[in-house]
Amino acid sequence: MRALHPPLERMPLYGAASSRAIERQNTHLPLMERAGLAVAKLALALWPGSGPIWVACGPGNNGGDGLVAARWLAAHGLPVHVSLSADAGALPPDAAAAHARALAAGLPIHAEPPDTTPALIVDALLGLGLSRPPAGAVAASLHGVAKFAAQGARVLAVDLPSGLMADTGTALGEHTVRADHTLSLLTLKPGLFTGAGRAHAGQVWFDDLDVSPPGAHHPADAELLGDDALRPMPRDATAHKGSQGSVRVVGGAAGMEGAARLAARAALAAGAGRVYLDALSNAPGPADPAWPELMRAGAEPAVAQPGVVTLAGCGGGAAIATHLPGLLAQAARLVLDADALNAVAGSAALTSALQARTQPTVLTPHPLEAARLLGCTVPEIQADRLRAAQNLAERYGCSVVLKGSGSVIASPGHRLGVCPRGSAALASAGTGDVLAGWLAGLWAPEPEADLHALCGRAVSQHGAAGEALPLRASTLIERLSATLGAA
Ligand SMILES: NC(=O)C1=CN([C@@H]2O[C@H](COP(=O)(O)OP(=O)(O)OC[C@H]3O[C@@H](n4cnc5c(N)ncnc54)[C@H](O)[C@@H]3O)[C@@H](O)[C@H]2O)[C@@H](O)CC1
Numbered sequence: 001m002r003a004l005h006p007p008l009e010r011m012p013l014y015g016a017a018s019s020r021a022i023e024r025q026n027t028h029l030p031l032m033e034r035a036g037l038a039v040a041k042l043a044l045a046l047w048p049g050s051g052p053i054w055v056a057c058g059p060g061n062n063g064g065d066g067l068v069a070a071r072w073l074a075a076h077g078l079p080v081h082v083s084l085s086a087d088a089g090a091l092p093p094d095a096a097a098a099h100a101r102a103l104a105a106g107l108p109i110h111a112e113p114p115d116t117t118p119a120l121i122v123d124a125l126l127g128l129g130l131s132r133p134p135a136g137a138v139a140a141s142l143h144g145v146a147k148f149a150a151q152g153a154r155v156l157a158v159d160l161p162s163g164l165m166a167d168t169g170t171a172l173g174e175h176t177v178r179a180d181h182t183l184s185l186l187t188l189k190p191g192l193f194t195g196a197g198r199a200h201a202g203q204v205w206f207d208d209l210d211v212s213p214p215g216a217h218h219p220a221d222a223e224l225l226g227d228d229a230l231r232p233m234p235r236d237a238t239a240h241k242g243s244q245g246s247v248r249v250v251g252g253a254a255g256m257e258g259a260a261r262l263a264a265r266a267a268l269a270a271g272a273g274r275v276y277l278d279a280l281s282n283a284p285g286p287a288d289p290a291w292p293e294l295m296r297a298g299a300e301p302a303v304a305q306p307g308v309v310t311l312a313g314c315g316g317g318a319a320i321a322t323h324l325p326g327l328l329a330q331a332a333r334l335v336l337d338a339d340a341l342n343a344v345a346g347s348a349a350l351t352s353a354l355q356a357r358t359q360p361t362v363l364t365p366h367p368l369e370a371a372r373l374l375g376c377t378v379p380e381i382q383a384d385r386l387r388a389a390q391n392l393a394e395r396y397g398c399s400v401v402l403k404g405s406g407s408v409i410a411s412p413g414h415r416l417g418v419c420p421r422g423s424a425a426l427a428s429a430g431t432g433d434v435l436a437g438w439l440a441g442l443w444a445p446e447p448e449a450d451l452h453a454l455c456g457r458a459v460s461q462h463g464a465a466g467e468a469l470p471l472r473a474s475t476l477i478e479r480l481s482a483t484l485g486a487a
Pocket residue numbers: 019020023031032035058059060061062063064065092125126127128129130131132133134135138139158159160185186187
């Protein structure tokens with residue numbers, strides 16, 4: 001069993017169907033006994049040493065895991081209240097066996113939650129089998145979990161916080177468990193790391209139940225990015241500004257110059273040799289009075305040069321649309337953000353031009369921009385962020401960074417990446433411009449880089465730098481710059 005906290009390793013993620021397939025291959029192993037024992041060990045380690053433990057069991061095998069855990073906890077002499085929100089006669093076979101063993105061990109099994117607030121709740125109500133918003137006895141127990149948690153009980157979720165969808169991180173129903181800890185069993189589920197998952201899972205733990213990694217038999221559905229993505233790329237001692245590539249930022253319409261400047265600053269901080277600002281506001285004066293290193297773009301640098309990354313859209317307003325036909329046709333390397341994405345979404349001609357591009361391109365939408373690009377609603381994007389990112393990558397033939405809690409990275413032909421770094425501190429104006437600029441700046445010196453991996457690196461570094469408050473986009477650039485000190 002291991003806790004998933006920094007430094008994080010890269011880990012494969014398996015959704016419900018893959019997890020069940022892996023389970024089917026290992027039915028000869030006592031998986032539920034192992035799962036329950038792992039839960040009991042973690043509960044023992046987390047138990048504050050006072051007050052009873054409520055093990056809340058549901059109608060499926062998640063409940064079975066809970067029944068095994070309860071048996072072990074009671075065997076350790078801990079004060080355990082076990083409830084079963086189901087008809088014992090309708091339990092699936094493994095859970096029924098766990099139920100029988102618990103009864104044989106002399107454990108009372110109640111129909112109701114305890115009367116008084118427990119110190120620790122083991123949430124074994126629903127796991128992979130969640131199929132609809134909770135109702136009936138399960139919903140009543142979920143309500144009890146929420147009530148006791150509000151009164152200070154700690155919550156350890158078995159496999160998944162009950163009510164959370166394993167594949168998507170969608171919370172079904174109003175009382176989806178908000179756990180302090182979640183122990184993911186056999187496989188690590190993507191829903192713990194994106195959408196509502198990060199808010200509900202708390203500290204994630206993983207136990208593979210001594211099942212060897214499925215490897216090639218079951219390719220993972222996605223990959224959790226590791227902290228190896230945080231390592232800065234070493235800079236060649238012979239590097240000079242010419243070898244570091246250039247970034248041309250096209251954006252900053254009147255009133256939104258700051259967005260383009262933030263992106264340009266971030267690109268420079270990330271390591272681009274030269275950064276030019278093609279401000280759409282046409283205001284006279286330096287590109288950025290506070291950063292004299294930034295230059296105004298003129299005829300140069302030509303976006304078709306392979307050494308140039310063009311970043312279009314930050315603070316672009318409606319004005320960006322007129323620049324996009326040329327950029328889409330010519331830019332050797334292109335990052336589209338913000339208003340450039342909105343312009344593409346609103347124009348069939350720009351959509352065709354983007355789809356016709358053969359040069360490498362990255363899209364960095366937030367959920368609203370993604371919804372516009374896919375012609376759907378934000379809730380539809382958030383209901384399955386992995387699929388949305390994959391659909392965008394396939395529809396436009398680009399690498400995609402779908403921003404938000406648990407950013408998702410998708411590229412045609414690559415395994416989806418989910419970034420566990422970042423926090424709500426990033427929910428502040430300008431941080432998206434910094435990400436786009438940082439990505440462009442990392443890319444500038446590396447024209448041959450694997451773009452999917454480079455997007456993962458940019459998102460991970462940006463996320464890790466954005467985990468502490470207070471945070472302004474400007475301070476984020478300073479923090480990101482500091483991370484390069486290790487290069
Ligand atoms: N597949 C695996 O990887 C393993 C599974 N194990 C455990 O088994 C769990 C999966 O077991 P199950 O497939 O039985 O699924 P669950 O235990 O999640 O529950 C399925 C049951 O809940 C009911 N249900 C679904 N949604 C409901 C709702 N909204 N309100 C009320 N009832 C609802 C279903 O009708 C069904 O009876 C895993 O999450 C894990 O805890 C472990 O024991 C070992 C390995």
